[in-house]
Amino acid sequence: xxxxxxxxxxxxxxxxxxxxxxxxxxxxxxxxxxxxxxxxxxxxxxxxxxxxxxxxxxxxxxxxxxxxxxxxxxxxxxxxxxxxxxxxxxxxxxxxxxxxxxxxxxxxxxxxxxxxxxxxxxxxxxxxxxxxxxxxxxxxxxxxxxxxxxxxxxxxxxxxxxxxxxxxxxxxxxxxxxxxxxxxxxxxxxxxxxxxxxxxxxxxxxxxxxxxxxxxxxxxxxxxxxxxxxxxxxxxxxxxxxxxxxxxxxxxxxxxxxxxxxxxxxxxxxxxx
Ligand SMILES: Nc1ncnc2c1ncn2[C@@H]1O[C@H](COP(=O)(O)OP(=O)(O)OP(=O)(O)O)[C@@H](O)[C@H]1O
Ligand SMILES: [Mg+2]
Numbered sequence: 485x486x487x488x489x490x491x492x493x494x495x496x497x498x499x500x501x502x503x504x505x506x507x508x509x510x511x512x513x514x515x516x517x518x519x520x521x522x523x524x525x526x527x528x529x530x531x532x533x534x535x536x537x538x539x540x541x542x543x544x545x546x547x548x549x550x551x552x553x554x555x556x557x558x559x560x561x562x563x564x565x566x567x568x569x570x571x572x573x574x575x576x577x578x579x580x581x582x583x584x585x586x587x588x589x590x591x592x593x594x595x596x597x598x599x600x601x602x603x604x605x606x607x608x609x610x611x612x613x614x615x616x617x618x619x620x621x622x623x624x625x626x627x628x629x630x631x632x633x634x635x636x637x638x639x640x641x642x643x644x645x646x647x648x649x650x651x652x653x654x655x656x657x658x659x660x661x662x663x664x665x666x667x668x669x670x671x672x673x674x675x676x677x678x679x680x681x682x683x684x685x686x687x688x689x690x691x692x693x694x695x696x697x698x699x700x701x702x703x704x705x706x707x708x709x710x711x712x713x714x715x716x717x718x719x720x721x722x723x724x725x726x727x728x729x730x731x732x733x734x735x736x737x738x739x740x741x742x743x744x745x746x747x748x749x750x751x752x753x754x755x756x757x
Pocket of ligand 2: 534535594
């Protein structure tokens with residue numbers, strides 16, 4: 485699955501279906517929403533499998549996937565397209581969203597909460613029964629081709645206190661809320677993704693659970709599945725467990741604060757290998 489940035493859309497069909505471990509019925513919900521031509525929103529903490537779910541799903545369906553990673557510079561033009569000047573010629577270039585709308589592809593807007601409000605407004609008529617894109621600059625209105633699916637995702641914890649999506653936007657989406665997987669399933673992910681044995685994978689997951697427990701009272705952040713996969717990859721290459729956990733889990737969580745790292749290390753030390 486290709487990642488498409490900015491104004492160079494080049495959607496491709498992935499030939500390999502990336503591994504995705506479901507938590508529950510999310511793949512069925514996703515599939516049914518797509519069949520019903522409804523847009524989908526994925527919410528969940530960092531590294532819990534949102535991007536992986538979409539890559540898996542698009543590959544399984546054989547859908548082309550246009551990807552936009554939202555940031556606070558993402559404008560309407562980054563989504564729908566812009567006029568380009570070549571010498572004396574002015575030509576219109578479709579953006580990734582417009583490509584997907586015309587061709588009936590899947591368009592995935594990652595970190596949608598970062599995207600500017602004015603750019604999100606262009607998504608409203610696309611994300612309801614109209615399924616229509618208004619290209620004001622071009623004076624064109626496009627009805628989305630069959631197969632067009634709008635998928636957005638964001639991490640609600642990160643956006644808390646910063647930007648919030650408006651109700652009129654949020655309520656247009658079939659929403660799939662993901663969380664870190666239960667122990668056995670998360671172990672399976674770490675085993676598969678990192679190439680470690682099941683005991684090692686389970687150890688890393690128990691470390692994560694110890695750190696996640698009580699994160700509410702303690703403050704700070706929960707370790708993600710991604711971190712465990714990274715730690716597992718170092719372990720699979722011969723790094724010892726303590727070093728791998730320090731480098732891939734505690735380091736990023738402590739965010740450079742030594743006092744924090746000491747407290748986290750104590751929690752990890754209590755987990756039996
Ligand atoms: N359910 C899952 N099935 C398979 N792999 C998973 C799953 N959840 C997490 N992973 C692993 O964790 C990594 C991170 O997942 P992913 O990139 O999908 O997170 P995300 O939710 O998109 O995070 P972010 O909000 O930071 O973008 C994946 O590359 C994969 O190795
Ligand atoms: Mg992601």
